[in-house]
Amino acid sequence: MDRLKALGRVLPRVVVAVAAGALLGFAFEPHDHPWLTIVAVPLLLAALDGISMKVGFLVGAGFGITYYLVLVPWLSVIGGDAAIALAVLEGLFYAVFGLFATQVLKLRLWMLWIPALWVATEFATASVPFGGFPWGRLAWAFSDASLGKLAAYVGIPGLSFVVAFVGVLVYAVLRRASGLRLRAVALVAGLAIVFGSSLIHLSIEGDGKTVKAAMVQGNVPGKGLEFLGRARTVTKNHMNATLDLEKRVQAGTEMKPDLVIWPENSTDIDPYKDDETRADIEEAVHAVGVPILVGAVTEGPGPNERQTTGIVWDPVTGPGQRYAKRHPVPFGEYIPFRNQLLPYIKRLEMIGAQTVPGVGPGVMPINGVTYGDVICFELAYDNVIQDVVKGGAQVLIVQTNNATYGGTGQPEQQFAITRMRAIETGRTVLIASTSGISGVIRPDGTVEHKSGQFVSDVYVATVPIRDGQTLATTLGGWPQWIITGLGLLGLVLALVNRRRRRGGDQEPPPAPDSTRTREKVPA
Incomplete structure (x- = not known):
């Protein structure tokens, strides 16, 4: 009977947490309802407030697993089991958040510690295991909202803190334990943040110089996993699209670019070793008469190894500068514990050779302009972006291949991250x-x-060149480290406070004729 009563108390909180996780998932593309974040965060805190750490772990797990099931259903293209496994893995980080948040909510400065602990959780998901998966950060939902402009000043971790903080302020307004003064302050602060961000103006001007660049989307012959077996067709599609571009330039209907950009996997066959692939690239390069940044998969450096690269192919000197992707996707481009897993999971054989990460940022000076090359998923990693900007990149390039996930919502999510x-x-x-x-x-x-999906698209743009730094890039990784440190400090204070309570440090009950003194609440 007691167990049924306990279940009756716990189950409604888990249901609320699951609903909060689902709502947070719908805040992101392709659904694009960013303000659901300030509904989801208070709901989760309501489910966590006033419960034990064990129950908090369960509530946090329900929230996190549901969140990722809604956020990344596109992984089911690889397999439903893969999508579930990722959701469970990432959900465990939020289970730990729930475990500790139950205690942090008891601190006087909980409104500071909770959003800091949230950023610390995001930092953990972006770091481990296998290099992390930074896809579920609150900041990514605000690419089309005024609050997103704050990223220019506080970076992505800082913006996640602000979003979580606004959610905390909403909860403070609604929380029963909040006094009238605290509710009023929380309401004013929340409105000030939201409406103040709408007054921010970000310039799109450069430093007086521009460059013309052509983005070539040659399209692929199939969707899902079908494209993997048609590498030559993909390369020829990009070659033909580039030749068509040059015809329009010659006819005077299109600007002549200074640089042509081909995407990741525009050739999956090593152009250094395959004569036909090399001939296709050189035909396109000689036709346009300007460098092409080719996305190529190259063999090596060791046996049964490969690298995903961007190669600057010059019309005169041929292949030159090369950048190798630093964050290949685990179980997508390489297999952790390969020798142990391959005998038991035959599906992993589709991955082929092991992708080896590159060393060094993709900083590429081309004809007087410095570009920062980033390849696909790695644009979600802060260090990759920080390294190319601090290396002098004046324009950023993202070479990507989303053919596996076309029509699933993943390309829209990546585009929002890019914004x-x-x-x-x-x-x-x-x-x-x-x-x-x-x-x-x-x-x-x-x-x-913005192009469509599974269509051929060639676009030539005149874009500004910039050398200056935003406050966010000047600060680099410091906001993340400081906020994470605050989150851990709040956690320590909460655990110390819990230990004191359990150790009987509270005042004994007063005598009938005495006056109870107010209990001190730690920061």
Whole structure:
């Protein structure tokens, strides 16, 4: 009977947490309802307030698993089991958040510690295991909202803190234990943040110089996993699209670009070793007469190894500068514990050779302009972006291949992340995808061009060159480290407070004729 009563008390909180996780998932693309974040966060806190740490772990797990099931259903293209496994893995981070948040909510400064602990949780998900998966950060939902402009000043971790803080303020207004003064302060602070962000103006001007770049989306012959067996067709599609571009230039109906950008996996066959692939690239390069940044998979450096690269192919000198992707996707481009897992999971054989991460940022000076090359998923990693901007990148390039996930919502999510990177860095971002979404994003995050999916698309843009740094790129990783440190400090204070309570440090009950003194609440 007691167990049924306990279940009756716990189950409603788990249901509320699951609803909060689902709502948070719908805040992101392709649903794009960012203000659901300030509904989801208070709901989760309501479910966590006043319960034990064990129950908090369960509530947090229900929230996190549901959140990722709604956020990344596109992973089911690889397999439903893969989508569930990722949701459970990432959900465990929020289970730990729930475990500790139950205690942090008891502190006097809980309104500071909770959003800091949230950022610490995001930092953990972005770091481990296998390099982390930074796809579920609150900041990514605000690429099309005024609050997202704050990323230019506080970076992506800082913006996640602000979003979580606004959610905390909403909860403070609704929380029963909040006094009238605290509710009034929370309400005013929340409105000030939201409406104040709408007054921010981000410039799209450069330093007086511009460059013309062409993004080539040649398209692929199939969807899902079908495209993997048609590498030569993909390369020829990009070659033909580039030849068509040059015809329009010659006819005077299109601007002549200074650089042509092909996407990641525009050739899956090593152009250094395959004569036909090399001939296709050189035909396109000689036709346009300007360098092409080719997305190529190259063999090596060791046996049964490969690298996903961007190669600058010059019409005169041929292949030159090369950037190798630093964050290949686990179980997508390489297999952790390969020798142990392959005998038991035959599906992993489709991955082929092991992708080896590159060393060093994709900083590429080309004809007097310094570009920062970033390949696909790695644009979600802060260190990759920070390294290219601090390395002098004046324009950012994203080479990507989303053909596996076309039509699933993943390309829209990645495009939103790219928009946030433009805001954070104050740089124009040029995106070339094999099958969509390709485009041009201005330094304020607005979209100049956005292609469709599974269509051929060639777009030439004149974009500003920028050398200056935003406050966010000047600060680099410091906001994340400081906020994470605050989150851990709040956690320590909460555990110390809990230990004191359990150790009987509270005042004994007063005598009938005495006056109870007010209990001190730790920070």
